[in-house]
Amino acid sequence: NAAIVILGAGQGGFQAAASLREAGHAGPITLIGDEPGLPYQRPPLSKAYMKGDAGIEQIELRAAAFYADHAITLVEGRAVAIEREARRVRMEDGSVHSYAHLILATGARNRPLPVPGRELSGVYYLRTRADADVLKARLPAARHVVVIGAGFIGLEFAAVARALGHEVLVLEAAARPLARAVSTQMSAFFADEHRAMGVDLRCGAGVVGLVGEGGHVTGVSATDGTIHPADFVLVGIGVAPNVELAAEAGLEVSNGIVVDAHLATLDPAISALGDAVAYPSVHAGMMARLESVQNAVDQARSIAARLTGKVGPAGEPLPYTAVPWFWSDQADLKLQIVGIAGPTDLAVLRGDPASRRFSVFRFHERRLTAIESVNRPADHMLGRRLLAGTPRLTPEEAGDESFDLKSLLA
Ligand code: FAD
Known part of the structure; x- marks a missing residue:
């Protein structure tokens, strides 16, 4: 007590x-x-x-x-x-x-943008409800919305701002969006989808500074020398x-x-x-x-x-071993990730990205490490069960849609 x-x-x-x-x-x-x-x-x-x-x-x-x-x-x-x-x-x-x-x-907490001009008004972050309330209040009057960082928060916000009718430019320093979190195949899919919804997504576009007038942001300077007009900047570069x-x-x-x-x-x-x-x-x-x-x-x-004293069968304390999983909603796309893949893990496609329902199975030395799914919750749920044990799935089976994944649970 x-x-x-x-x-x-x-x-x-x-x-x-x-x-x-x-x-x-x-x-x-x-x-x-x-x-x-x-x-x-x-x-x-x-x-x-x-x-x-x-x-x-x-x-x-x-x-x-x-x-x-x-x-x-x-x-x-x-x-x-x-x-x-x-x-x-x-x-x-x-x-x-x-x-x-x-x-x-x-x-x-959010990592602050490490460039000159970061103190200008009109530069926002999103972590708390208070942050969200400020963004919601200011967004309707915004003319040039620029999102810095194509991670989950940047892309989710971009999808919402676009759905609300705004022109949105996303600047990402890395070569692809969501680079730290998903396979190159999944990044390519999300890049295509954002462009199809009208988001101007530029990768390999680092930001070197923010410019302003009267204390308010008016532009974002990129590494290639371009100054992109901006009166509303959302920074999403990690925490x-x-x-x-x-x-x-x-x-x-x-x-x-x-x-x-x-x-x-x-x-x-x-x-x-x-x-x-x-x-x-x-x-x-x-x-x-x-x-x-x-x-x-x-x-x-x-x-x-x-x-509260819960122990295992032999009276031993129980270690934390839960299977990691995550989701992100962008427009009508539900991305779900289960497991943890290394950056060089093999990526095996199951299903057709053009159908907007597919998964990417990740393997390290032929051992399943993670599954990234779009609008395919069954693969995700199965992955949670598989990865809780020692999955026997091979890359060949993962890529073969006629192979019944559920048979692995029997
Ligand atoms: P938090 O929820 O951040 O809570 C920590 C709290 O501690 C904060 O309120 C902080 O102010 C308070 N605190 C810190 N220091 C002190 C102090 N000294 N004194 C008093 N209080 C203090 N995850 C998903 O899985 N899927 C998603 O789709 C997803 N979307 C997200 C969208 C946004 C915009 C954000 C910001 C996060 C999202 N996440 C998502 C991540 C998820 O919300 C976090 O992983 C989760 O909230 C972490 O929980 P936590 O308790 O560790 O920290």
Whole structure:
């Protein structure tokens, strides 16, 4: 019945609180977050919420009554220190929250664009509901929308802005969109689709500066010397994990708060999860820091299970081994990814991209590592089951549509 403090009231922090109660934790639970309002989901911010198809109630993880009913104390404010000796979290206003166990769920923040002109008005980022509200308010008056970065957030936003009738230019420094996340085949498909919907997508187009007049952005300078007109710029060039409090408290940090296979830090009284965390992934075969709802939610569940005493058949603590998966919605395309592929993993096509329903199966030394699917949820769901074990699928079978994938589950 020990007091548990959760630092960060986003996707993973919320889930940790909910799962602790579900698993029978009877002691106090305090959920600390620095964003105003109730914990909410981020994915709709660049999709239905941005488009106006979902309101605040639809994106909140639970209504206010849930927290009262489950005796979860929500604290709005910013934590400024973790005092490990005294086992307490110090807040900006000087107040403290004592813990028997602390769960760090501090997430990540946007990487600022590292070029001159970044301070101009009209340059936006998208991480929080507050960011989304600013974008939604300013977008209708925008004449030249430029998105910097063709990652998931940039492309999702571009699809919405286009659907709302805006001319959209996307500048990507890499040779292809979504380069860090998917195969070249999948990148090519998304590049074609965005161009078909009227997005002006330019790859190999680095940004060297922003220009402005009267303090407001008027253009984006690219590496080739072009200045693209812009009065609304969305920067989506990735995130940095929020690790500073952990590092200042002496916890190990290396591209994330370092945790072990049980998601514990080197301090047994502190666990960590979600976007902020680097963990030993059995699926990646190395330390990984993932940015997905699944990762935050499943890690929260795993920590809740451990803290409430759940063990394996021999009484051993259970390591975190969940299969990673992710989705992205762009216009009418649903991309789903399961597993983790290395950049050089073989890519085998199943189905015809022209039908807009296909998958790319990834293999490392003939071992299935990931499946990228577009509008083919059955392949994705099957992949989650296959990758939870030792998949026997060969590249030849994956590429042969007459081969019944379900036979592998028998
Ligand atoms: P977060 O949800 O970021 O929560 C961390 C919280 O901690 C934040 O509220 C932060 O302000 C707070 N915090 C940090 N430091 C302090 C402090 N010192 N004191 C108090 N509070 C603090 N994932 C998918 O799988 N599919 C998608 O389609 C998808 N779409 C996305 C779209 C957008 C626009 C964004 C931004 C993300 C999207 N994601 C998507 C990623 C997903 O939302 C994140 O991976 C997930 O939210 C991570 O959860 P988390 O709990 O680790 O961090």
